[in-house]
Amino acid sequence: xxxxxDDGHGHGEHHLxxxxxxxxxxxxxxxxxxxxxxxxxxxxxxxxxxxxxxGAEPIINPLFGGAVFVLSTVVFLSGLYGWLYHAFxxxxxxxxxxxxxxxxxxxxxxxxxxxxxTFGGGFIYYFFIRAGSWGNLPxxxxxxxxxxTLVIANTLILIASSVTMHYAHHALLADNRTRFVRLLGTTLxxxxxxxxxxxxxxxxxxxxxxxxLTDGAYGSAFYGLTGLHGLHVxxxxxxxxxxxxxxxxxxxxxxxxxxxxxxSMYWHFVDVVWVLLVVVLYVGAIL
Numbered sequence: 187x188x189x190x191x192d193d194g195h196g197h198g199e200h201h202l203x204x205x206x207x208x209x210x211x212x213x214x215x216x217x218x219x220x221x222x223x224x225x226x227x228x229x230x231x232x233x234x235x236x237x238x239x240x241g242a243e244p245i246i247n248p249l250f251g252g253a254v255f256v257l258s259t260v261v262f263l264s265g266l267y268g269w270l271y272h273a274f275x276x277x278x279x280x281x282x283x284x285x286x287x288x289x290x291x292x293x294x295x296x297x298x299x300x301x302x303x304t305f306g307g308g309f310i311y312y313f314f315i316r317a318g319s320w321g322n323l324p325x326x327x328x329x330x331x332x333x334x335t336l337v338i339a340n341t342l343i344l345i346a347s348s349v350t351m352h353y354a355h356h357a358l359l360a361d362n363r364t365r366f367v368r369l370l371g372t373t374l375x376x377x378x379x380x381x382x383x384x385x386x387x388x389x390x391x392x393x394x395x396x397x398x399l400t401d402g403a404y405g406s407a408f409y410g411l412t413g414l415h416g417l418h419v420x421x422x423x424x425x426x427x428x429x430x431x432x433x434x435x436x437x438x439x440x441x442x443x444x445x446x447x448x449x450s451m452y453w454h455f456v457d458v459v460w461v462l463l464v465v466v467l468y469v470g471a472i473l
Contacts (some may be wrong), residue, residue, distance in 0.1 A: 222265030226257025266421075294448040298455050301418070305459055308411045312466065315403040326395040332408075333468045336390070340383040341464050344419075347376035348457040355450050361440045367433050369445075373453070374426040377419060384416050408467055415463060418456045425449045 191426040232255030239248030291378035326332050388409075399409040429449050432438065438446055 197415050218268035218271075220265075222262055222269055225258045225260070225262025225265050228254060228261060232256075232258055236409075291447060291451070294451050298451065301455065305411070305414070306412065307408070309462075309466065312407040312411065315407060316470070326391065326397045331395070332397075332471060333432050334387075334390075336383060337389055337464065337468055340380055340387070341460065343376050343383065344380045344457050344460050347373045347380065348454055350376065351450050351453050355446055358438055358443055358446060359440050362438070363433075363438075366438070367430075370426070370433055374423065374430050377423045377426060377453075381416065381420055381423060384412070384419075404471065411463055411467060415456065415459055418459070422449070422453050425452065428439070436473055 232251050232253075234251070235246060235254055236248050236251030239251050240246045263293045351373040354366050354373060357363075357365035357369060397405065399405055426449060429445055432445070
């Protein structure tokens with residue numbers, strides 16, 4: 187369904203739920219980010235209800251928390267699809283929009299601010315249990331094996347991807363499109379390798395070491411924080427894939443690179459968070 191709102195300034199057909207440009211000239215106003223945010227908040231509610239349903243004296247049925255989490259996942263993915271559809275796909279073949287300057291980058295900065303609060307809450311939880319009683323530490327932590335060669339290699343891979351993303355953006359600004367596409371593709375490849383490495387790390391920890399989410403306070407903090415970060419890296423890989431495909435079609439230039447700038451900011455953010463996680467969860471746990 188669509189609404190024709192041609193105002194004489196080049197704005198033609200709009201697709202519901204975005205029915206008008208607001209602010210003028212900055213693209214369609216959309217409800218989809220709010221739908222995605224509603225679904226994301228449901229993750230925490232579902233997880234909390236699941237925890238309340240476990241233990242010696244459960245307050246509610248744990249299936250209720252699981253159902254809320256699954257429903258929230260559907261809502262979140264629907265909102266994310268709608269958001270990406272309006273942001274990238276509707277005008278995909280028309281190329282990149284003109285760079286309106288700092289306001290669009292400010293939007294990404296505000297979003298990253300909410301991400302700082304999200305990860306900050308997880309770190310605060312970890313520091314509280316770290317300052318209190320650990321209880322019985324999992325064997326993999328007590329023996330110092332949580333900091334493995336795989337973790338170190340994965341960290342170097344993600345840091346390298348941040349470097350290639352930085353120079354890819356600079357290559358675009360210098361109008362070197364061939365170098366831009368190659369470095370962007372390298373960044374995407376390194377990001378996918380990191381995600382695969384984290385999945386393999388989970389496999390090793392759970393299957394070979396018996397270290398799982400239910401392994402005490404440390405287990406819940408470890409998998410909660412690293413899992414949340416892994417989700418962010420996976421979403422970042424999706425964004426990089428979209429930008430990479432558009433780059434292959436020549437949608438970007440030294441004058442038009444809003445998507446590249448904002449995705450670059452996001453990617454650098456998840457890299458910094460991972461370094462903090464390694465210092466706090468891996469190195470800090472064995473000291």
